[in-house]
Amino acid sequence: MEFKPKIVAFLCNWCSYTGADLAGTSRMKYQPNVRAIRVMCSGRIEPTFVLKAFKNGADGVLICGCHPGDCHYQEGNFRCMRRFQLLQNYISQMGINSTRLKLEWISASEGKQFAELVNSFTETIIELGPSKIKETVELLN
């Protein structure tokens, strides 16, 4: 059966979600594998959210926020940047390919970039194949 990856995308309300919306209202076509979750700020995305997404079967997790310096709350995206780095280090140690977690900045006007990002990330995840995290965690029960 063809592998259809599940990708969870955390999008910040002010830039990235609006950017994704722009892709939609501009009728751009992109891969349907992304499940968008709107959060108020990329700084709101706790590492727990990302780990839970993986545990519940996400093959990839995408985090999008305002470009550095453009955060609606001034510094939220910098916090996100640091959490992302720690998460990358952590998941690599747990044997999870760190390319399954991606951070990208998408502004409200970058609908096209969002569509391209979703396409390229979906492609990356298809190449990596299904994530074994859910299966591994469930086997322990």
Next chain:
Amino acid sequence: MTKPNSKINLAVYWGAACGGCCVSILDVHEQLFDIVAAANLVFWPIALDIKYDDVRAMPDGHIDVTLFNGAIRNSENEEMATLLRKKSKLLVAYGSCSHMGGIPGLANFSNKEEIFQRVYHDSESTINKDKIRPVPKFEVAEGILELPVFYDSVRLLKEVVNVDYFMPGCPPQTERLVEVFMAIVSGAELPPAGSVIGAGDKAQCEECERKKTENKQITKFYRPWEIEDDGETCFLEQGVICMGPATRSGCGHRCITGNGQCRGCYGPCSDTIDPGAKMMSAIAGLVDSKDPEEIEQILNDIPDPAGTFYRFSLPSSIIRRSLS
């Protein structure tokens, strides 16, 4: 569960543990007399010669309280946990290992094959020319010898049997044990089943007496031996990873008052799902840089982030074990 004017039956057992929890019970010193005045010790392998069969012969629910320390590493741990659950009215997960996996839980970075390879073949002190490994069943002239089955992963006590209470700590602070024990024997109303007992529900930092500033700004992380601790400033502010923000209180800051950073043995507060994730959040808030490359460099100074943030809690975390 109160029995006025009569003693309660107390059992203590260990799974995958170092034995420190059993010893922590002896640390009650002269209060041991109060304990034996209030309880019959019906099973405690570290101190008393009582066999498995004696436990099997007990009627169900015969033991009032069992303090089970240690994680579930092999089939013997699991069998005894199941047996003691059946024989006990209250089963308490005692100590970090049964609560969250503890230090034995760090074995979840490896699997059974990797551990056996290291222990029975590769370790520097091992000479094993015939490449002998333990097997669960072995036939000799006298009959069949059995060993417990070693599992691939370490699990928590609550994943094997229903647990009434959790008492965290590596080992739990002896004063807390006495408080909990006295509460049980006095017949005081106990918290709802499934609660963590013998610990606070505030983060260590809230009660820590070291000097703290509002805006911590870290530009470099150090291993504890790389800096000279001034004995009074917050460890995190000095750049040493201290698990205080993601650890509940109750231990009396034994490590911090001894000039050691908190390692997180008491586990997270009740509103936290994953202590390591909480710690990553906390650390990310403290790093003083907005440059991606500099951030990477600062954070790469934390050696073994998974082992540091989940030192006592790997099997209880969201991801639970390494995938490789």
